[in-house]
Amino acid sequence: MDYRPELQKKYYDEIVPALMKEFNYKSIMQVPKLEKIVLNRGVGEAVMDKKLIEDAQEELTAIAGQKAIKTYSKKAISNFKLREQTPIGVKVTLRKAKMYEFFERLIKVALPRVKDFNGVESNFDGRGNYSLGLEEQIIFTEINLDDVHNMLGLEANFVTTAPTDEEGYALLREFGMPFKNLKKK
Secondary structure (H helix, E strand, O other): OOOOOHHHHHHHHHHHHHHHHHHOOOOHHHOOOEEEEEEEEEOHHHHOOHHHHHHHHHHHHHHHOOOOEEEEOOOOEHHHOEOOOOEEEEEEEEOHHHHHHHHHHHHHHHHHHOOOOOOEOOOEOOOOOEEEEEOOHHHOOOOOHHHOOOOOOEEEEEEEOOOOHHHHHHHHHHHOOOEOOOOOO
16 A cells, blocks of 8 residues: 655645646646655754753654754863763754654644744745744653753755745645745735
C-alpha cells in the first residue's frame, strides 16, 4: 500500500496545478518543492551543564520523530568558556514523509497553540528558503510539560527549490503556512 502524508498528497493534487497556473510554468519540473526541513536548537548553557544538551536532544527527537544529533563548537572562545569540539546544540534534518508529517503537525496543531497567535513573519533568505523561530518547545504535543526544566526555542528552516522569495512564499502559502499578511490570489 502506498502511504503518503496528507500534505504530500495535497502538493501533487492541488499545489502543483495552482502554482503552474499562478506562475505560468511550462513544465511540472519548474514548480518549486519542499526539499527538507532542518530543526536547529542552540544550547549555549550546555557549556556549564552537560545534562542540558541531553534534554534538548531528547526533546528535539520527540518533536521531529527522528533522532537529533549534537552539534559541536568549531573553535575555542575563552570569553564564553567554550572549548573546541564541545557540544553546544542539536539538529535534525527531515526529508520526504517525515518532513511532510512534521510540517502538518506544525501548521495544524503546534502553531495554533501559541498564545495570542496571529500568523508568522515571512522571513525569506532571498533564494526562496524560509526560517521560522519558535520561542517555546511546549507548543508541540509530544513534549511532556512535567519533564521540561527550562524553556528553549528552536529554529525551523524550510529549504525549497524555489528560485525567488515570491515563489517560495507562494509554495508555503499553498501548503497552509499561516503568514501574517496572507495575500490571496
